[in-house]
Amino acid sequence: MVNTFNRVPSSPTGSANPEATAFFQEVFGLVRQGDASQLESLLEKGLPANVCNEKGDSMLMLASYHGHHAAARALLRAGADPEKRNDQGQTPILGAAFKGDAQMVELLLDAGADIEGAGPAGKTALMMAAMFGRTEIVQLLLDRGANLWARDINGLSVADAARVTGAADMARTLETLMNADDV
Numbered sequence: 001m002v003n004t005f006n007r008v009p010s011s012p013t014g015s016a017n018p019e020a021t022a023f024f025q026e027v028f029g030l031v032r033q034g035d036a037s038q039l040e041s042l043l044e045k046g047l048p049a050n051v052c053n054e055k056g057d058s059m060l061m062l063a064s065y066h067g068h069h070a071a072a073r074a075l076l077r078a079g080a081d082p083e084k085r086n087d088q089g090q091t092p093i094l095g096a097a098f099k100g101d102a103q104m105v106e107l108l109l110d111a112g113a114d115i116e117g118a119g120p121a122g123k124t125a126l127m128m129a130a131m132f133g134r135t136e137i138v139q140l141l142l143d144r145g146a147n148l149w150a151r152d153i154n155g156l157s158v159a160d161a162a163r164v165t166g167a168a169d170m171a172r173t174l175e176t177l178m179n180a181d182d183v
Contacts, residue, residue, distance in 0.1 A: 024051070031059045034068030039075070049078040056087030064092035064108065067101050072108075082113040089120035097128040102136045105129075115146050122152035123161065130162040133170045148178060 027047065030039050039059075043049060052058050060080040063071040072092075076082065085091055093113040096104035105125065109115060118124045126146040129137035142148060151157055156164065159178060163171035 024053070027051075028053050028059065028062065031062045031068070031071055032066055034063070034066065034071050036068065036070035036074050039071055040078075043074060043078040047078075049075050049080040050084055052084075052086070056085070058084045058086070058092070060084065061086055061090070061092045061095060064101075064104050065095040065099060067096075067099065067104060069103060069107060072104060076107070076111045082108050082111045083117060091117050091119070093117065093125045094119050094123070094128055097125040097134065097137055097141075098132065100129075100132065100134045100137065102134075102140055105137050105140060109144055115141060115144055116150065118150075118152070121154070124150050124158075126150065127152060127156075127158050127161040130158050130170050130174060131165040131167060133162070133167040135170065135173075138170065138174075142177075148174065 027039075027042065030042075039047075049060075050058055053062075057065075058080065060072060060075045060082065061084070063075060072080075082092055091113065093105060093108045093115075094117070096108060115126075116124055119128075123131075124146065126138065126141045126148070127150065128134075129141060148158055152161065157174075157178075159171045159174035162168075162174060
């Protein structure tokens with residue numbers, strides 16, 4: 001039986017169902033630990049791939065953030081949405097870029113993650129990677145077509161975002177790329 005809920009279920013009165021809550025705490029624990037085999041077994045038995053915890057984090061968000069590639073692949077095979085946002089408006093690719101996991105970023109892009117999908121402040125995965133000096137991810141995203149000219153909601157460019165967070169070398173590299181594109 002496949003359930004279609006998006007959040008950990010509660011009773012009809014709105015209070016938490018203790019058995020369901022305990023089950024999903026275990027499930028989210030499996031994801032955080034990267035136990036892909038147990039997770040895959042539960043998915044095959046009907047566990048919804050897009051279920052979220054109380055913070056709106058999907059299992060794919062948690063697997064991506066914690067760097068569990070096998071768990072993320074299992075979730076994606078089971079239909080997890082690489083664009084599902086948490087309560088803060090973040091997507092798995094933004095979490096992977098923040099954490100500096102190039103392999104996860106590539107996995108999510110291959111699964112259809114929006115390379116230009118921005119968080120609530122308008123920061124893209126490229127901006128997140130640039131802000132933290134994640135050279136490998138910046139190069140991967142640019143190679144895959146990320147917009148070097150994107151701006152966040154405050155009008156900051158990718159290079160500006162890097163500069164503001166102290167990633168001066170990254171900012172200079174990005175400015176050099178931007179100036180080369182102007183020619």
